[in-house]
Amino acid sequence: MDKETKQPAGPLAGLKVIDLTRMLPGPFGTMLLADMGADVTVVEQPSGPALGPRRKNFAVDRNKRSIALNLKDERAKNILYRMVAEADVFIEGFRPGVTERLGIDYARLSRLNTGLIYCSVSGYGQDGPYRLRAGHDINYMATAGLLYLNGRKDTGPVVCGTQLADIAGGGMMAAFAVLSALYYREKSGKGQYIDVSITDAVLALNPVAFVEYDNTGTTPERQGFRNIGATPCYNIYRTKDDRHISIGALEPKFWANLCRLLGREDLIARQNETGAEAVGELQRIFETKTRDEWDRLLDSAEVCYAPILNLAETFRDSQVVHRKMIHEANQPDGSTFRQADVVPRFSLTPGLLRRPPSRPGQHTREILGEMGMDEAAVSDLEKDGVVKTMEAE
The missing domain is CATH 3.40.50.10540 (Crotonobetainyl-coa:carnitine coa-transferase; domain 1)
Structure with a gap:
């Protein structure tokens, strides 16, 4: 028994x-x-x-x-x-x-x-x-x-x-x-x-895709709208050490905080711009530091972000442990x-x-x-x- x-x-x-x-x-x-x-x-x-x-x-x-x-x-x-x-x-x-x-x-x-x-x-x-x-x-x-x-x-x-x-x-x-x-x-x-x-x-x-399809009349595509990677404010970026960080700055204030932290206030107006150009701007920036360096830097500001962890790292993560x-x-x-x-x-x-x-x-x-x-x-x-x-x- x-x-x-x-x-x-x-x-x-x-x-x-x-x-x-x-x-x-x-x-x-x-x-x-x-x-x-x-x-x-x-x-x-x-x-x-x-x-x-x-x-x-x-x-x-x-x-x-x-x-x-x-x-x-x-x-x-x-x-x-x-x-x-x-x-x-x-x-x-x-x-x-x-x-x-x-x-x-x-x-x-x-x-x-x-x-x-x-x-x-x-x-x-x-x-x-x-x-x-x-x-x-x-x-x-x-x-x-x-x-x-x-x-x-x-x-x-x-x-x-x-x-x-x-x-x-x-x-x-x-x-x-x-x-x-x-x-x-x-x-x-x-x-x-x-x-x-x-x-x-x-x-x-999948309610967000429903709304996108209903509002636009166009079939949603991969990375085709904001919540699935079409814009720079909601995306995944590779870092210098070939790791990744997630950015989820949907609200204008969080996006503005991120842009100011990066020294790129010119990007504030491009929050919802679709296409590879705006996303590429952020990708080039995030490639300048390692994932953990970005983690320490972004943790000091009110920004919606998180380093992308593997399962072993998740097991040791301070929030998960707490x-x-x-x-x-x-x-x-x-x-x-x-x-x-x-x-x-x-x-x-x-x-x-x-x-x-x-x-x-x-x-x-x-x-x-x-x-x-x-x-x-x-x-x-x-x-x-x-x-x-x-x-x-």
Whole structure:
């Protein structure tokens, strides 16, 4: 068994969530719920690829319990039905149609629990011509028009530094939707079904480009408007040591402060000038000093800037260290690993790191024991391939 940290409950303490999601989108969303105190049980399959990412110490598996059930067996399905009857939330990440074939779709489960919040997370949604299309983060961003804008004119689109569609469009949107539905249930007593399309969500994550397109009638291009690198006031500049610094001086006062600091007041009137000439003026200036020299100089003035850090530097950054955002966690075997701390922070009911990342089937015996099954009954089910148990590594 893993060691659970006993600390005050988070804001979602008492909420029961059943998680049948895979890969990154759903597991990230249920991690957010678990971090805030929800009792999240991940339902794994007893053999073959696990439902979640299942990399050792992968943070999206933290604060959860895992039970391994063979849902092709009626006995396992009946165990899941018993769990659903007591749950608040059921979240799944299969392609449309799979849950119907398994007998765990909303129509079936809502008869067992009328207050159930049932959330489906999929790449393209439950309907439409792409509903059954396979895909990943990069494909959803491509369809939603975001990937096209991500990059530079001379190099074309580039892959994002994180899985933005999966995390924000899938995981965060699912968590937001679930909490919204729970609030409605608190007032009405009614559960409901939620269809989270990652592509839909990514489309909604790009409001500035929407405004640009709507106002100009021209298709936005890479580095084609102010917020994506068209102007000198909002851009990335290479420094003398081949590092980079970011400038985000959108407000006139911050841009004026920067120009005066650089001794180039003549550039103040060129804040929103598009094209390579104005950007090139600043590029030549920033090439005269190293990134850290610029960091020290710009820190003395009220300018929207930040040196571009690699992850090792981020781990050591004074703001990150002060906020205690890099958490060193202990595993039951005595090893340690680092992960980002729980966000955001609450004054009265903080989210907590209560459990290390779970492993497939790690809590099967514990969960079935809570349902009244003795050790012999669990062993018989495991012998028949209905469940699988696994002690903590």
